[in-house]
Amino acid sequence: MQKLLSFVILFSVYCNAQNPYPEDYFRNPLDVTLVLSGTFGELRSNHFHSGLDIKTQRREGLKVYAAAEGYISRIKISHYGYGKALYITHPNGYTTVYAHLQKFSPTIEAYVKKLQYEKESFEIEVFPNSDELILTKGDVIAYSGNTGGSGGPHLHFEIRDNEERPINPMLFGLDIKDTTAPDIKNVYAYPINEDSHVNNSNERQKLRLIRLDNGDYTVENLKAFGKIGFGVEANDRQDLASNNNGVSNIQALFNGNMKFEIDFKRFSFDETRHLNRLIDYEHYKTKKKRIQKLFVEPNNPLSMYKNLDNDGYLTINDSIASVYKICVKDFKNNNSWITINIEGNKSQDIEQKDKFSSDFFIYANKTNELVDKTIEVHFPQNTFYDDFFIDFRVQNDTLTLHDDTVPVKNNFSISYDISNYGPEDSDKLFIARLVGYRKQYTIYSPTYRKDNILTTSTKTLGTYALVSDNIAPTIKPINVSEGKWISNYRYLKIQIDDKESGISNYRATINGKWILMEYDYKTKLLQYDFNDKVSTETKNNFKLIVTDNVGNSTTFETMFYRK
Template sequence: MTKNFLLAFLMFNGILCAQSDIPQDVFIKPLKIPTVFAGTFGELRSNHFHSGLDIKTQHRTGLEVVASAGGYVSRIKVSHYGYGKALYITHPDGHTTVYGHLSKYAPAIEAYVKEKQYLAESYEIELFPNPDELQVNQGDLVAYSGNTGGSGGPHLHFEIRDKNERPMNAQLFGIQAPDHRDPVIKDLVVYPLADSSQVNQSQFQQKLNFTKQQDGTFLAEKIRAYGPLGFAVGTIDQQDGANNNNGIYAIETRLNGEKTLEVLMDKFSFAETHYLNRMIDYARYEGERERVQKLFIERNNPLSIFKYEKDKGIVNLTENGSNAIYSIKIKDIQNNTTTLVIPIEIKKEEILTPNIEKTTPYFVQADASQNFEVGDWELFIPDGAFYDDYFLDISAKTDALHL
């Protein structure tokens, strides 16, 4: 009992140590109403990770938005798209807070913006005030909430960025909503990853069923498998005050108790966010509208959210006739936890459903640029255009090229 408690303490303490450099008393909530999230940091969106918190405004616009900390207005952007009317405040410790989808700015800032718009003869404008022009104290009124830009309903988009303009998880700084709900697991998929791999006598990916146990954990159906495998999970988080499908904070996987992968949504850079399409099973999302994230790291996936990996998170099952346990532990930022266990019988069997790859004359390599002549057409594919190597299905007519 003592050993188990000590292990749990050390694991939790490791998470606290990782967050020890994040101040807990610098930033305040930017709205004066109870905090309820419509969206959270790291949420899986179309082609990108969500870079902030979407805070509900009780279906209203015009709520007072206050400076989360003291500093100066360093950037103002007014656009028909994106964040709409947005405000950026730089703080003495190097962090920047971002406030998006605003209806209008506080009077002094609004007057500053209107003057610049008239001079530029443009509604859309981007401004970078000097540090001494628009200074604010913590709690000062800086804007009013709205629904401008690419917003699907009234809310405030709020971010905290580090000195290198990388979005950070604002919940780590104490901007949180009441949350006593465990993360939800919606989908579980297993992938044979090599010619030698098989799951239930098949070389194709399979969706697995799972059920909730009396102790609150989830148990998946037992599989018979051999060779290198990968798993993927579809998961969301929800807080007490809303049923929005929000993003999770941490995922940890283990094989027979040994950690194989750790994912942590603490921060990322805008330069890497489009690699979300590499992390998820994009084909499944396009075909089934199921967004599952792979718990193994494929080539051309440089995401910094992977904090630990052993063998890229790939499970290599070679001890024919033995058994294994693969587990997935999912946490939100307030340490609510959901655990899923997959029992595995390691068994090399006759493959009844082989994966026979369709070949064509047009084989593209992800790490090399190539030219193809197709009829009267010439097709150039640059280095890095694809994540993987593929046989392309290409046909040409006089007026059209089909790829």
């Protein structure tokens, strides 16, 4: 009993560090109770979540408040990503970020629209001076929305330090009701090299979890030998939300000694893509489940690791019994434990891992070039984390470039020589990634042409092909038509789409004057606010030109009346 008490006291030293952040400086950016749909550091596609996703009761238009005094230092509006976003710099050196906004407060909205009309662009990024848009704590700055890459109405809220590193806003005193321990979904054991094995196999092993009466877990005893590691799949859930969120901290101990810790309190945007080195990327791409590896592989620069012993790897000796423990915590220090009893057992009959081999080998620390017929692939140095055999095949204009189960650190390029195409055909070509079970769907990969060479830059392995787009975008008027009176409408609405290469740009005018049409790519809707008062005429000529990514364009014109 005394031994157990000493262990708990020692472990609490690891778990509880003094909070260096001011806990009463920032207020809740909304008036509603804080309920989260996304937590800080949560594992997302190719990145860690950099803030809190605060639920807005499934609706838009909630008032968004300045979390503290300061000035608006950046405004960015984009079709994708954060949509409409505001950045406030505060006297204490921190910056708060408010994203997916529906609209800004009247003063900020007027400031932004003036610039949009000057630049004739809906998408805009501006950095106001410190004396232009000054705020006091609690000022209404915007209204919550669903713009950009948002999957539903919510407010994305961040706090960044003076080096632009996002920090968990809960460290600043924003309180979320959470008395529920994290949920352990699965745990895995990894033989690391050819000489190591788990349960007579050299492949990753899923261990059978056993839930104990106290809510913690154990697994069926396992036999292992050599250098091994573990991985865990876990989620957290707050009291007032039913959705699964990310955990805050994971620690592992081997025979009572700390081996590994990862703490999701702060990171930098430069490192966020290296999430793909933390997780078992191949498992995620094939099973859509994220296993967090509790060991640090080579070329992993993540800064969230702490208290590492031998990078979290274990050495299991023959005939020696040992105990491995995993503690998964949420921000409120609710925790779930996994105890794994390991029997050291060197086996002579090992099931070896299947290994892929090809004629093409990639050296991670070197530049690599792959060429076949009219296609060339260029991998700069340090594109990948590891050396590996790559599946490289060309059939006509289709390139098989392995599959998307190998994580990519940096951009690489794919180039096609299209000299054998005539001028009319070549003008409509683009490079696409083929997806779907039968590779039947195309995704436009940004394509650039120089003479007869088409090139795309990407961070995704997979199947690529040359695709021709001869179909112009479609334009569907929603509430306007030839000769129609639309005096009772505040908004002019048009739906646009392009099934092939996708929409590149659009331009709309009324009586020859450019108008601001906001674009929501999720609904494919363009919308003009008549309150902008570009035209006060009764008779109005509306013209819209939409262009896709290979230059096909469609023009829509109509005359409408309005008083």
